[in-house]
Amino acid sequence: MDGIRLLILGTGGMARNHAEAFGQIPGVEIVGGVDTRPAQLDAFRADFGIPRGFASLDAALDWGQFDAVTNVTPDAAHHPTTMPLLAAGKHVLCEKPLATNAAEAWQMADAARAAGVVNMVNLSYRNVPALQEGARMVRDGAIGTVRHFEASYLQSWLTQPAWGEWRSEGQWLWRLSKAHGSKGVLGDVGIHILDFATFVAGLDVAEISARLATFDKAPGGRIGDYVLDANDSVTMQMRLRNGALGTVAATRFASGHLNDLRLRIYGDLGGMEVSFEGGVSRLRASLAADLQSASWHEIETPDVIPIYARFIAAIRGEDAADPDFARGAALQTLLDRAEESDREGGRSLTV
Ligand SMILES: NC(=O)c1ccc[n+]([C@@H]2O[C@H](COP(=O)([O-])OP(=O)(O)OC[C@H]3O[C@@H](n4cnc5c(N)ncnc54)[C@H](O)[C@@H]3O)[C@@H](O)[C@H]2O)c1
Numbered sequence: 001m002d003g004i005r006l007l008i009l010g011t012g013g014m015a016r017n018h019a020e021a022f023g024q025i026p027g028v029e030i031v032g033g034v035d036t037r038p039a040q041l042d043a044f045r046a047d048f049g050i051p052r053g054f055a056s057l058d059a060a061l062d063w064g065q066f067d068a069v070t071n072v073t074p075d076a077a078h079h080p081t082t083m084p085l086l087a088a089g090k091h092v093l094c095e096k097p098l099a100t101n102a103a104e105a106w107q108m109a110d111a112a113r114a115a116g117v118v119n120m121v122n123l124s125y126r127n128v129p130a131l132q133e134g135a136r137m138v139r140d141g142a143i144g145t146v147r148h149f150e151a152s153y154l155q156s157w158l159t160q161p162a163w164g165e166w167r168s169e170g171q172w173l174w175r176l177s178k179a180h181g182s183k184g185v186l187g188d189v190g191i192h193i194l195d196f197a198t199f200v201a202g203l204d205v206a207e208i209s210a211r212l213a214t215f216d217k218a219p220g221g222r223i224g225d226y227v228l229d230a231n232d233s234v235t236m237q238m239r240l241r242n243g244a245l246g247t248v249a250a251t252r253f254a255s256g257h258l259n260d261l262r263l264r265i266y267g268d269l270g271g272m273e274v275s276f277e278g279g280v281s282r283l284r285a286s287l288a289a290d291l292q293s294a295s296w297h298e299i300e301t302p303d304v305i306p307i308y309a310r311f312i313a314a315i316r317g318e319d320a321a322d323p324d325f326a327r328g329a330a331l332q333t334l335l336d337r338a339e340e341s342d343r344e345g346g347r348s349l350t351v
Pocket of ligand 1: 034123
């Protein structure tokens with residue numbers, strides 16, 4: 001399939017990123033946008049010159065003249081909107097987290113496989129060159145057997161307004177409220193750092209324990225319709241399949257960090273630090289001869305083809321659909337286990 005007709009489902013903040021990226025891929029035509037907020041949809045279509053707009057997914061499906069969809073709705077809408085798209089045989093790139101619980105995420109993965117369509121989840125930090133090169137080096141044995149790691153995802157949009165006012169803007173308020181489908185910082189960015197750590201390690205999680213914290217942020221714990229009950233901070237401990245031990249943390253209260261990810265990973269032959277801080281991708285390692293002096297070196301990293309372009313290449317049969325819905329569902333299982341562990345006072349659970 002050479003020319004690909006793409007529909008953008010959900011035209012909020014993150015959808016701008018999708019429209020810009022897909023708009024630059026040769027042969028991709030953004031044929032329509034869907035949003036339940038008419039004014040938002042109109043402004044978005046005007047900004048990106050999108051010919052058609054639909055007030056609901058059903059209306060877009062009735063029209064039907066598209067091959068693929070990028071689903072950029074809020075987390076709680078991913079499952080109810082993706083299932084009919086799969087039933088209609090459309091290829092789907094879905095934002096993370098795939099759903100709001102593992103059962104629904106696995107339903108999506110199973111339905112996508114049965115439909116035989118391309119299905120990918122936008123774990124966007126796969127686009128970071130240091131992540132891909134770090135994973136390749138670990139796979140090639142550069143640090144030996146992985147024994148230990150520590151990973152963190154640090155944000156601070158609850159302590160300053162660099163990205164807007166969380167107290168008054170819907171795009172931040174739904175992220176703070178369980179009834180609006182949010183799994184808190186755990187689902188919002190915890191999923192990214194879980195993928196970051198386990199993708200580089202090349203190993204699945206065998207055992208996990210977690211503590212979650214939701215801090216008082218407004219009188220009575222609510223703002224308008226939004227009950228502010230979703231977690232703001234999470235710490236997790238985990239054992240990987242090979243016995244390696246590690247910690248993963250994420251928070252919206254890391255004052256001084258806007259959006260910083262870091263993984264330190266150690267094996268019996270070397271250590272590695274993979275970071276994406278201040279928007280800068282960086283890979284450092286201490287290998288073999290460096291170990292005794294504990295010296296560290298910058299590693300050059302080749303460019304990476306972003307997920308948007310790889311989704312289109314996968315539809316054309318030119319690339320693998322990775323990360324796919326099954327990977328998204330496996331990560332969702334970790335999110336559910338983390339919540340369960342916290343409810344049981346941080347008990348360690350097998351995955
Ligand atoms: N991969 C990343 O790095 C990354 C970054 C930011 C956001 N995200 C994800 O992108 C998704 C959207 O986040 P956002 O910040 O753009 O949120 P947002 O609230 O700004 O935008 C969501 C849009 O979807 C619309 N919408 C809601 N329900 C709908 C439905 N049923 N049909 C059609 N439109 C509907 C809303 O009106 C809104 O315009 C979330 O799942 C979020 O986790 C991912």
